[in-house]
Amino acid sequence: MKVNRKLSIAANSLAYYLLSYFFVFIVHQAFTILAARLFRFNIELNYTNVKFLVSRYEWYFDSVKIIYSAGPLACMMLSLFMIVVAFRYREYSGKLKLFFLWGFVHSLSMLLGSAYAGALLGEGFGHVLIWMFLPDTGKLIVTLVSLFLLAAAGFAITRLFLLSGNSYYNHLKTDGIASFLMFQLVIPFIAGTILIILLRLPVDFYEILRIVTPVMIVLPVWLNSQGSTDLFYDETPREIKTSGNLMIAALIIIGLYRLALNCPVQF
Numbered sequence: 059m060k061v062n063r064k065l066s067i068a069a070n071s072l073a074y075y076l077l078s079y080f081f082v083f084i085v086h087q088a089f090t091i092l093a094a095r096l097f098r099f100n101i102e103l104n105y106t107n108v109k110f111l112v113s114r115y116e117w118y119f120d121s122v123k124i125i126y127s128a129g130p131l132a133c134m135m136l137s138l139f140m141i142v143v144a145f146r147y148r149e150y151s152g153k154l155k156l157f158f159l160w161g162f163v164h165s166l167s168m169l170l171g172s173a174y175a176g177a178l179l180g181e182g183f184g185h186v187l188i189w190m191f192l193p194d195t196g197k198l199i200v201t202l203v204s205l206f207l208l209a210a211a212g213f214a215i216t217r218l219f220l221l222s223g224n225s226y227y228n229h230l231k232t233d234g235i236a237s238f239l240m241f242q243l244v245i246p247f248i249a250g251t252i253l254i255i256l257l258r259l260p261v262d263f264y265e266i267l268r269i270v271t272p273v274m275i276v277l278p279v280w281l282n283s284q285g286s287t288d289l290f291y292d293e294t295p296r297e298i299k300t301s302g303n304l305m306i307a308a309l310i311i312i313g314l315y316r317l318a319l320n321c322p323v324q325f
Contacts, residue, residue, distance in 0.1 A: 066300040067226060068241040068249075070153055071160075073301070073308040075250035078161040080312060085136055086129035086168055091325065093128035097121045105319035106258040107265070122189045130172040130183055137165035141215070148218055151294065153225045153301065159218055160246075163272050166211055171271035174204035181264035205274060212278025219243055219279050224291035226298045235286050239279070247276045257316060 090108050094101050099121070100111040110125075140162035147155045176184030177197040187197060223230045223238055230238060254269050255261060261269070 063226075063298040064237070064241045066298050067238070068245045069300045070304060071156060071242050071246040072249055073304045074153070074156045075160050075246045076253065076312060077308050078157050079164045079250065079254055080315060082133060082136060082161060082164040082168055084315070085132055085165075089128040089132035090125060093125045095325065096124070099125070101325050102322045103319060103325065104322040105316050106261055109322075111324070119189050122185050126176075126183050126186050130169045133165040133168040133172075137162050137169060140165055144215075144218055148221045149224065151224050151291070151296070153304075156222055156225070159215070159222065162211075162215070163275050166208065167271035167275065168268060170204040170208050171268035174201040175264050175267040175271075177201045177204075179264050179267070181262070182268075184264075208271065208274035209278045212275035213282045215275070216279045216282040220283060220286060220289060221291075223289060226296055227289075228291050228293055228296060230289040230291075232286065232288050235283055235289070239283055243276060243279060247272055257312065 087103070087108055091101060091103065094108070094110060099116075102109040102111055140158045144155055144158040144162055147158075172183040176182045177187055177192075177200040178184075180188055187200065192200075219239065219242065220230075220235065222242060227238075251270055251272070255266065258265065258269075
């Protein structure tokens with residue numbers, strides 16, 4: 059592949075990586091806010107987190123359980139939706155299916171990342187585990203099961219990432235698979251993760267763990283793809299180029315989100 063074609067693939071995938079992340083993140087935050095409002099808790103929302111404007115004495119088990127579980131549970135439902143759409147349109151040659159594939163990665167990472175990061179640090183979803191008086195052994199099990207499920211998901215969706223090559227090629231040879239996934243998968247993950255952290259600064263360690271959690275899916279996809287055979291898609295002519303409209307949409311949406319919530323909003 060020529061360098062400009064490789065960069066076009068990486069740029070398109072990066073745009074979908076960022077768009078799908080902020081979509082999942084906004085859904086997660088929206089359900090957290092709705093849950094907090096059910097208990098009439100005042101909150102402050104900014105571009106990086108939700109702050110609960112209540113004293114520690116106003117918390118009780120039901121409020122902790124529902125508020126800190128709402129976002130991860132919404133991500134669980136979202137992950138099912140995303141993977142169904144990604145699988146349903148796996149042979150569709152359009153690039154939009156990559157939004158749903160990355161959306162599955164982000165929503166599952168937000169769900170299971172909340173579980174293992176919370177178990178390790180006692181933040182976010184970890185408050186639910188603390189109020190359940192879960193022992194350290196139980197927290198270790200939650201961590202290990204979460205990491206195992208993330209890795210298993212990566213192995214399971216390897217084929218979908220390989221099939222995403224039909225957006226650019228009619229035929230992907232065995233010796234070109236590693237190069238394709240480097241620019242379709244690995245580079246967008248690395249660049250996207252760095253950009254997300256920069257856009258959300260200051261960000262605490264709990265959030266950093268959740269942001270980097272997709273590595274537990276990306277790495278198994280990469281490893282599982284090694285040794286794959288030639289892939290034949292169809293004979294419809296393809297053109298590899300950067301989608302200008304996609305890049306502009308990503309910049310506008312992310313920029314608007316960052317600017318709109320630069321000043322905290324209280325509910």
